[in-house]
Amino acid sequence: MRWAVVATLSLMAAGCATAPLERSGSLASYANLTPSDGLLTKSQVSISKADVLAAKTLRIEPAAFTGAAATEPLFSDKQRSLIKNTVNRAMCSALGERFRIVGPTEAADLSVRAVITHMAPTDATAAGVSKVASVVPSIVAPGVPIPVPRLPIGLGSLSAEAEARDRSGKQKAAMIWARGANSFTSPPRVSSDGDAYDLASAFGDDFGKLLVTGESPFGKVSAPPSLDGLKAVLGGAPKEAACEAFGRAPGLPGLIGQRMGLPPDWTDRGEPANAASEIPDTDSARDPLLVQAGN
Secondary structure (H helix, E strand, O other): OHHHHHHHHHHHHHOEOOOOOOOOOOOOOOOOOEEOOOOOEEEEEEEOHHHHHHOOEEEEOOOEEEHHHHOOOOOOHHHHHHHHHHHHHHHHHHHOOOOEEEOOOOOOOEEEEEEEEEEEOOOHHHHHHHHHHHHHHHHHOOOOOOOOOOOOOOOOEEEEEEEEEOOOOOEEEEEEEEEEOEOOOOOOOOOOOHHHHHHHHHHHHHHHHHHHHOOOOOOOOOOOOOHHHHHHHOOOOOOOHHHHHHOOOOHHHHHHHHHHOOOHHHOOOOOOOOHHHHOOOOHHHHOOOEEOOOO
């Protein structure tokens, strides 16, 4: 059994894109971060558990990009905006399991901000070939499940960091996160932002779990989603009304689109048209290295 596990992990590592665990300088402190890797994710985390668990209200500031991630030429402004919004939406959904999420101008026990530090594009051609290859076995041997690994070329990746600060601006939790798409669990999408989009959701969910539980989300079995969480995943209203600012998940059409390898923006409408005007642009004022998506 041990050798089978080692062999499986080796295969996954061989067919996995690498992502740098970068420090952009956007966090208030990096002093107390400790390694906390998952099966596919590299991460460093810190958390003041008692303080975070004592908090009741939380405000989510708009996600941002470092200069490098904001200028990657193979991503359009529309794609960057969708990826940024996906981080915020996933984070809001996860945090809503325990916190009351307030609007951008309301006072809160904790304020959260995420920064995307690195994005590597998906090779749309290779993803398309992988999607075609995965369909062939079902035609040749209908009814027989034959898994076909994705081609281990042109895989995308994403790196990000986030922190939670109290009312005085003191850091209470932080995470640096990096993950690459892999040949076995990352469905290919025929779009340059396919992998970054899916990984953005994973990052937002992981950071949300860090604050909800007060512990690293890695190295343990995750609890099943609540009924409210499942409803939101399927495109229903989020548990916390403030999360509507990031739009609703694409739901069943999104799951079907992912299965078919469609570009994310074919099924995800992103944030509502009036949401951007309601959220103040705090990033450019705080740090000139951070760039708001779409600006």
